[in-house]
Amino acid sequence: MSKPLDETLIEELRAQAQLISFSEEQSSRVLNNIHNLKRRKITMMGKGKKILVAAAAIFVIGSITVYGAGQVIGYRSSVNIGQVDYKNAQEVRKAEDKLGAIPKAPQQFLNGVEFESGYFMMVDGLDEHDNIVDSYPEVSVSYDQSIFLDISPVSAQMSDEEIPAVSSRQNGGISLNAYAIDYLFLPPEAKPSAEDRALKEAGKLQISYGSTEEERKTYRYVTWNKDSLRYSLATFNDNYELEELLNMAEEVLTVE
């Protein structure tokens, strides 16, 4: 007589599991990656901030050739990712007293992307000598380790309106603008190829130094203003096209 279905399932799954090898070498490799990811995450959060600013600064460089002393030419921020300030979307609202209006973030997007952690930070504006000449508050929310929602007071942010948007949408009188920037990350001592230098000259590639290895990524982001706050939804993950980011941005607009 055949065994009951339940018993057979238990036996079969155990048998399959036994045949799935997980070697010492594999285990060590994954653990090493985990430690790298932890460090990399810190770097990427920093990069994301610098990149938005870099994009804005590039426009400024293109239109203003002379800087006055004390003028902001770049921004810097840092965060201790081991110290999560907001553990869920509801807690993000607590930043109202720091931002001047209630920041709104969804717990989960319709595509399943979930709230992971939220941080409060001060973003410093730097002059050409790296002196801090400005400072503003910002909340940065991480979703599934790949999407970041940054929220700060509108008045504090450098405008990036002059950077041509790849795509735009109107929603309830709010303009959502989507951008894509190609980035090449290089180790500090590395030199870009002639081709990459030409792309940079043509304004088609941004080069950033400081990574451990050469890496090419497209930075996609959507920005909009609502209730005196500036929102930016950004990612380096190629799984999210601009249209999907725009859909997600529209979901943020609906958060009560």
Add this chain to the structure above:
Amino acid sequence: MDEMMKLLIVNMQTGDEAAFDRLYHTYAGKLYRTAYLISGNKEDSEDILQDTFVKCFLHRSEIKDPECFEKWLMKIMVRTTWRIIRQRKTVSSEELLQKEEYATLVQAVSADRQTPGPLEQIMEKELQSILMEAVNSLDVKLRTVIVLYYYQELSVKEIADLSGSLEGTVKSRLHTARKN
């Protein structure tokens, strides 16, 4: 859970990297195999394991009771598995069955059990093989319930807690999976 394990969890929460590594070595194999049974893919399973422990590091302060650590870790693993599978769009049953490595695995289990015997025994092996193909072709959420219930031997309530579903939903998924 023994006191040593509780101490490791508490130390990990204070940022002790050695404790983190010890906990990783304790749970990695089990989590990897469970992720593999759900995702059916080696690369995805490694990514799932990585992301699960990175999240463990990020959210370690949220562990209130060390006794619940394993369930908490399993919960992160299940959510991460669903996200990675959705992102990589590798979940369709046809694709899963076409994955060479996984197909080899299923065959290996069958071959391992192909001992000469009476007709009933042969038919039973055949049934087991068909059964596993059916499990592997299930929708990822149904497959998750099957793996957690039969492989991890979790209760319906535990599965509901860690998958963020109602108990009724888990029962319904189990019923549907069995029927399929």
